[in-house]
Amino acid sequence: MQTVSAAPMPIPGHIDPVPVPRAQSPRPDGRVDLIGLSRDGIRAALETAGLEPKQAKLRAKQLWHWIYNRGATDFSAMTDIAKAQHPWLAERFVIGRPDVVEAQVSNDGTRKWLLRSPDGQDYEMVFIPDADRGTLCVSSQVGCTLNCRFCHTGTMRLVRNLTAGEIVGQVMLARDSLGEWPSQPEGRLLTNIVMMGMGEPLYNFDEVKAGLQIVMDGDGLALSKRRITLSTSGVVPIMARAGEEIGVNLAVSLHAVTKDVRDEIVPLNKKYGIEELLQACADYPGANNARRITFEYVMLKDKNDSDADAHELVRLLRKYKLPAKVNLIPFNPWPGAPYECSTPERIRSFSNIVFEGGISAPVRTPRGRDIDAACGQLKTASEKKSRAQLDREAEEKFAALG
Incomplete structure (x- = not known):
């Protein structure tokens, strides 16, 4: 039986605290x-x-x-x-592993696992293979409390935080599936981890930190912190602590450049606004041109995709002198979603404006759509140029703009 804390767990933001289990229930066998x-x-x-x-x-x-x-x-x-x-x-x-309820493979090679914990909670992870890397998208919570309106996970209630073991267990299971034992730094298929699955990682800080410390340990899983990205919707008070105590790359779910629109699609903005969030990004320990902050921006038709929005995005990032790149994400519709995806032409125009402002803005190629696992691979704005080349050109433009 699931153990629930008597007092509500304090969750920053506009959403009232909700009671969630503090820890995974003990195993029935006592081990x-x-x-x-x-x-x-x-x-x-x-x-x-x-x-x-x-x-x-x-x-x-x-x-x-x-x-x-x-x-x-x-x-x-x-x-x-x-x-x-x-x-x-x-x-x-x-030495446990999560139970696999369902494993699916997309036509493009993306893999999705529906996992179940010993206390019967379901969560997902996704592996996205590419020619030069393999990225595992890891969940940090069962459900989510943020209610971002464009996000399918946001329609779920928050059940509980995942434990450090359940977070590490996702990496272990992926290694099992890919046949990557013994662990070796060379020739890996799983090279990168993004904390972009179900949940807000910074609302589960202690377990995420403990899990990632095991993942980064040089005597074990041995993934470099430079190959791990933690994504947040903007839990400002915990961002600096994440940089100091975990020290991985930072991604921010920005998705809008005006208060009204971000209040609507990322309700946490009502608590921590855009300017406060960007200042926290500017203060993030370790951010520099070699370790840029990634801003995720989902493209929603007639909502956040105008030329004016693109120009305002450039203005904001330059105002705070952020070492940044922007991932433009075509919206992946789901049943009952209140938005539509921007047109390819509109996305290209938006990308070009941001790029001309000296900021790299590749368009993420949807992956795993046929298995509802579109948790994306970065793609350049121009198919004729590599992402690295576009990044260099954007940096040159930024330097020229002064």
Whole structure:
């Protein structure tokens, strides 16, 4: 049975606090899942189970290697741990994976998994392959509380936060599916992670931080922080903390440049407005021309796609001197959606205006639409130029504009 905190969880923004479970329910068999625990957490769990501190420290190191470097899910596979210890570990611990309810593959190679936690909560992850990279789109919550009007997830109620183990578990399952064990830095199919799945990551800060620290650990999953992007709709008070304590790339779901429109489509704007959000971006630790902030901008017909909107976007980004690029996202319709996608001509015009203002503005190519997994791959505004070339040209224009 799901454990719900008696007091409501404080959620910043215009939305009233709602009660959500503080943690995943314990396993029915009483075993502890090691996925998502830090090294110290594994050691502490071993000590609690009865191992002497010195032995627990050694076992924790061995378990960490087998779990995160070798992808082991069975203690009997751990050849440097005495066979007599295997049953003892198996009785007390488990190396879990989320249950796969459904796995789909798009015509374009995009993969989507519907996952289920031990307490029966469903969430999704998406893998987007490309010629030179493979990006895993990871969820941080079951449902969402933001109610962004263009987002299908926003129509769901927030059920609970995902745990660090459930966040890391998505990466582990993707590695399983792609056959990427033992973990190696070269030749990977899964090269990038974006926290752009279900939920607002900054409303689940502690678990997202703990999960990403495991993902970035050099002795395990070993993904560089430069290959991880955390997306937020603009939870301003937590953005600086994310930069300081997690230190990954930042993406901001901007989607509008006027108060009235952003209030409508991203209601969090009523609490933290555009100017306050952009100042937080300017203050984000580590942002520079080599690590630009990405601004996501969904293209909605006759709502946020005018030439005037494009010019205002350039003005705002230049005003705050932001090292930025803009991803223009063609709206992916869903049943009952209140918006339509901008026309290709309108999107091109918008992109050109932003580009002429010295800011790279590629158009994201929808991926996985046939399996409702359009969680996009970046595409250049011109098919004849690479994204890197367009970025260089945009930087040159920006420098020339002074």
